[in-house]
Amino acid sequence: MQDTPKTRLHVDSPLAEGQAIGLDHERAHYLRHVLRLERGDAVAVFNGTDGEWLAVIDGFGKGWCSLTVQARRRAQQDGPDLWLLFAPIKRGRIDTVAEKASELGASRIWPVFTRHTDPHRVNMDRLRANAVEAAEQCERLSVPDMPEPVQLHKALADWPAERVLFLCAESGSARPVAEAVRDFAGRPAAFLVGPEGGFAKSELDDLSKLPFVVPVGLGPRVLRADTAVFAALACWQALVGDWTASGGDARPPFRAAEDARGQPI
Ligand code: SAH
Numbered sequence: 001m002q003d004t005p006k007t008r009l010h011v012d013s014p015l016a017e018g019q020a021i022g023l024d025h026e027r028a029h030y031l032r033h034v035l036r037l038e039r040g041d042a043v044a045v046f047n048g049t050d051g052e053w054l055a056v057i058d059g060f061g062k063g064w065c066s067l068t069v070q071a072r073r074r075a076q077q078d079g080p081d082l083w084l085l086f087a088p089i090k091r092g093r094i095d096t097v098a099e100k101a102s103e104l105g106a107s108r109i110w111p112v113f114t115r116h117t118d119p120h121r122v123n124m125d126r127l128r129a130n131a132v133e134a135a136e137q138c139e140r141l142s143v144p145d146m147p148e149p150v151q152l153h154k155a156l157a158d159w160p161a162e163r164v165l166f167l168c169a170e171s172g173s174a175r176p177v178a179e180a181v182r183d184f185a186g187r188p189a190a191f192l193v194g195p196e197g198g199f200a201k202s203e204l205d206d207l208s209k210l211p212f213v214v215p216v217g218l219g220p221r222v223l224r225a226d227t228a229v230f231a232a233l234a235c236w237q238a239l240v241g242d243w244t245a246s247g248g249d250a251r252p253p254f255r256a257a258e259d260a261r262g263q264p265i
Pocket of ligand 1: 195216218219220225228232
């Protein structure tokens with residue numbers, strides 16, 4: 001029987017049986033002093049291409065930890081093709097956006113500057129760390145791709161024509177989000193959420209003219225930008241994304257089987 005891994009880590013190394021992995025100072029410290037793991041303990045590792053593997057701690061040293069990869073737990077599977085573009089918001093809330101978008105399965109999380117965006121800088125290292133930690137915790141098989149922030153018009157200049165961009169528009173004409181995402185089921189998708197100050201009217205007008213843009217409404221209330229992100233991603237997942245899966249892909253892996261009333265068997 002396989003050991004139950006004590007934690008789950010995203011690593012950059014290739015994963016195959018017998019492969020050695022060295023962890024940096026921060027992760028070595030986390031395993032040893034925070035989780036109090038020991039030599040011989042098992043952890044799960046994934047790298048976004050080779051699936052998820054069981055690895056065993058070989059040893060700790062001053063500022064390092066080495067693991068040996070043993071057996072594959074899960075084959076790699078592609079997650080949904082769902083991008084999030086969002087105008088940066090203040091610290092705390094932006095961290096939550098990275099964390100929740102990762103949990104909600106976004107494949108790309110991309111800060112874009114719009115006319116009324118307030119923060120003019122984004123700490124991408126911190127944002128990426130939040131997204132990776134969420135990916136480890138929620139049992140994704142990959143971490144979201146997180147490009148450097150750009151001006152919105154730059155992100156749109158090379159836009160792939162087949163990807164529909166749902167523009168979350170707090171004003172102007174927009175289709176109800178559920179109706180719009182259903183119409184584009186099966187297409188690569190992206191959501192764009194504006195800053196706390198909202199989009200400029202001219203921005204919304206210009207965006208609406210682009211052939212791949214579909215303005216959508218998230219109901220009759222004005223949502224905070226972070227709330228709009230979570231609502232939009234959850235809506236897409238529930239209607240056309242991986243929340244619609246059935247069978248083994250419908251539930252988080254490695255959980256005890258339950259009967260129809262949710263009781264452990
Ligand atoms: N200050 C603006 C609101 C900005 S809300 C105002 O008072 O009008 C921040 C972002 O969340 C918006 O730019 C939009 O992308 C999204 N959003 C908020 N509420 C929304 C709604 N009801 N429908 C669609 N998008 C919404």
